[in-house]
Amino acid sequence: MLSHKARKVAVLGVAAALLMTGCGRDAGAPAGAAASAVPIASGKATGTITVWAQAEEGAALPQLAKDFEAANPGVKVNVTAVPWDAAHNKYQTAIAGGTTPDVAQMGTTWMSDFSDAFEPVPSEVDTSGIFPGALKTTEVAGTHVGVPWYVDTRVVYYRTDLAAKAGHDTFPTTWDGFKSLAKDLQTKAGAKFGVRLPVGEGDSFQSMLPFPWSNGAQLVNEDSTKWTLDTPEMVDALKYYNSFFEEGIADKSPATGAGAGEAAFVNGTVPMLIAGPNAIGQLEKAGGPGFADKFSVGMIPKEKTATSFVGGSDLVVFKKSQNRDTAWKFIQYLSQPEVQTKWYKLTGDLPAKQASWTDASLSGDAKLAVFGDQLKDTNSPPAVTTWTQVGAAADTQLEQIIRAGKDPAVAMKELQSTADSAGTGH
Amino acid sequence: MTSPTETLTPASPRAETDTPGVRPRPGKRRRRIRPQTLTYVLLVLGVVATLLPFAWMLLGSFKTQGELLRRPITWWPEDPTLENYSQWFTSLHIDTFFFNSLLVAVVTVLGNLLFCSMVGYVLAKMDFPGKKFLFLIVMVTLMVPGVVTFVPLFVMVSKLGLVNTYPALFLPFLAGPLGVFLMRQFMTGIPDSIIEAARIDGASELRIFTRVVMPLCGPPLATLGILTFLTSWNNFLWPLVAAQSQDKYTLPVALSLFSTGQDATNYGLLLAGSVLVITPIILLFIMLQRYFIQSVAATGIK
Structure with a gap:
């Protein structure tokens, strides 16, 4: 394994290389704001999608993916787990190399780093009832480019x-x-x-x-x-x-x-x-x-x-996705309050949807209840x-x-x- | 802090028992032994300091997360558990990652042994215009840090459509400037007369290379083999980026994936995984140690 220092140097190098290769990018297009969201095609989800998720989330997500596949016959969700401490590098190089997955889990503080590569959220995705502080993390230059998945507060x-x-x-x-x-x-x-x-x-x-x-x-x-x-x-x-x-x-x-x-x-x-x-x-x-x-x-x-x-993770769909309709449908599925509650029980990740907090597993715990209260008043860089x-x-x-x-x-x-x-x- | 006293006690009685037996010039004798004892004490201290982290890793791999987080720290596991290891072998499929790591390392080593010695031979023993310039270019690439070429390399691999295949994991590393340099330096020292003799006997260049030069290159090949194996075995960033599904991950990637979360680390799992990752390296080193030390000494003299 690389030493911590070496990895830091590597990160710097990757960042520098990206800066160099990124110079000519987006010359003509206005940055993010003007991009309008494309609606999700109606009908059943079809085909195969690839999802990258970090460590524990990546390990647990296949269980929810199975439910989604059962509800949508013929759909296949491939989950790849990515180590947390190097995930940022991995997304960076994947974007540079054009090998991004369909859906990915983004740390809330990374949203602005990669926002150019994300699709704006279609209006069909219901973001009401999500903690406002968490929702704010997905907004880059006035456009929502991700959907809060789970939240974390201090x-x-x-x-x-x-x-x-x-x-x-x-x-x-x-x-x-x-x-x-x-x-x-x-x-x-x-x-x-x-x-x-x-x-x-x-x-x-x-x-x-x-x-x-x-x-x-x-x-x-x-x-x-x-x-x-x-x-x-x-x-x-x-x-x-x-x-x-x-x-x-x-x-x-x-x-x-x-x-x-x-x-x-x-x-x-x-x-x-x-x-x-x-x-x-x-x-x-x-x-x-x-x-x-x-x-x-x-x-x-x-x-x-x-x-x-407020921290946690957001879900995003990459612009390069070959199956963005199914990708968004999978995110819609993961955003349902009852699925969020199930996810909490699998991983301990706190639900981004406030409706999930009425479940006894969350509201019945005195310590977690404090988190629930704190989440109503949060901010992020x-x-x-x-x-x-x-x-x-x-x-x-x-x-x-x-x-x-x-x-x-x-x-x-x-x-x-x-x-x-x-x-x-x- | 017990180690210095432990090492002192066995050393000093020997000094005392020796002196009465020899008798003559006891003072002189003692003066000769003192610095030696001191050297040993220092060496033992050095060994202890080097081994301490490994001992911590090995002992820690049998501890629970709770014990690892406790202060003051414990050395000997209070409640030894094999949980960390069994997790690696049952639910985490370490065999897949082990196979991937081994495959990539072995192919990389073979590639380096073959290509680096071929290039090294040409640069050392053949004459053609621009040879010096070519060698200079090889040396210059030695100065370019890998991180600079990292992203372009990945873009190249992805344009070749190789992302998430085994070739993506080893292809970029099949030859390297360091290996070329190492082989060239050693081969320059092989007398031209041997090669000329073979040429007069009618051997082709390929035959000279495989039958005459290569058999003489044991020490640098061993060094190159070990160095390449280590680099490949420990490589983290490239396999992480080039492998895009879990079944292509190598050991270091898996280690990082399963043991470290966003802001919590499963230390027991990490330590057990580290033990499993370094064991083959230690075995390899013990097996090849003779060649390794020989070749370091040999290249050092040159």
Whole structure:
């Protein structure tokens, strides 16, 4: 296997090569926006389609594909599982080589990278009742080019036993309350740090975004034409975030190794962290039997709103598809609430359709119910091609604020000018 | 931290038992042994440091996910399980991936041994105009990183209609500049007189190549074979992109596919898979180790 570094170099190389080969592309056609969706042909689905899906999804999808084949005699769905950590490369080269499948699973943050290769969603695909934050991830330059499949959002995990020891029986809902809980965990419940907050890793800035969003900040303006990174809302949120580090409530250099966050949570040294739904399983495994009763989850603390990050995956159809009608019909099938519930039971992926959440398997679980509530108020980084570049610059600024004591206002001014020169690709 | 003391104890008594037996010039003797003992201690420390990650991998492959996530870490599996291995052999069809990896590696190795030595022979022993220039071109391609040619190569393979076939997995790697360089350097050292003698005896060029030159090239062929096998066996990105259905995936792709999720890794499965992936390499190395060290030494002298 290639080392991590080598793979990073490879990714850069692929990206560079794509940039070079991509120069002449789309010279005449207007970018995305003007493309209109072609309706799906009526009648039964026919023929064969190829679907690429990542890791666990790829392993479980054949079971749903079987149901779809049974309902549509003569249809064959070929599922190929693609490793998560290299899927982005695989799609990139497949698009360059013209060997794309009919349907694919896209990470929500990848939508803008490849949007040129996706078909606009036909109006027959019912997207009503999908969590609005998730739906927003599929919109690139005003056109929907994918359908949310499953969702993922971040909430706060905390140790109920230690919180009780620190004198907190309920989880706080405000910024002040959140900070005092973190402080009390440290001073009264014997924790080394009150909360684990990301700093100095890849995507730290992205992981920190629930705080600015909850303070009313936005990364770009309404029509995604201009970055808005140096607003007072953004700066204030960074000051709040930074105060955790300044006051020693959060570790400036948290251990980043595999499972380090989970381990510190389990042994009580850092009894709060912000994570997605699969941390439930990870923590229960790391903590052993009975640990499930010792922790709970709470919504992102509220300042103006309580807005979290929404991720997950969208389903797309490639323009090169030879059987796009059946491809869209398969997506229609996967979007049905009862199929989404079944999918949750197979994989643990949270349904994008709100109607699926009424099922007892989801609504009956206290922890998952919090996710259901949190999903109603979410945001995501803008689907613009320069976000990767701006996000990386933001990670550096964030690290300088926290570790080198840079003034948040100055840092965000600099970030704004970096972002301005990168533009939003519009 | 137990290892240094462990290694010290067996070494020092020997030094003490030796000295009284020999008697004369004990001081001098001791001075000669000390640095040697130190060398051994350092060597053993080096070996331990090298083997530690492998030991962790092997022991970890018998642990459950819960134990692997726990801190402080445990060395010896508390509750050893074969679950990780049985998963690879039953539900994940490791035999398919193993076969693919082996097929691709073997064909790539054979291709390199044949083509690289042919080109190397021509560049070393034949005279024709533009030879130096051709060799220069080969050397220049050695400087081009593979990632630069990655996408164009894929576009080429896809235009040939080879995507998702076995040839797509090995065809681009059947000859490489490094192999050509290695073979040419070694063959340059073969005396011209042997080749001339064969030519006078009426042997054709092909016969000289196969019967006279190739039998002399054992060491560089072994090196080239091992290096190519390793590269092919470990290759991840190309087979991932060129194989588009699971039945054409190779071991590294399968390893990544089944053990790492979007933001959760199944460490036990990953470690067990890694053990299975590196075992053939270690066996191969042990079998060929004699040739390998010989040839590294031989090419080093040149």
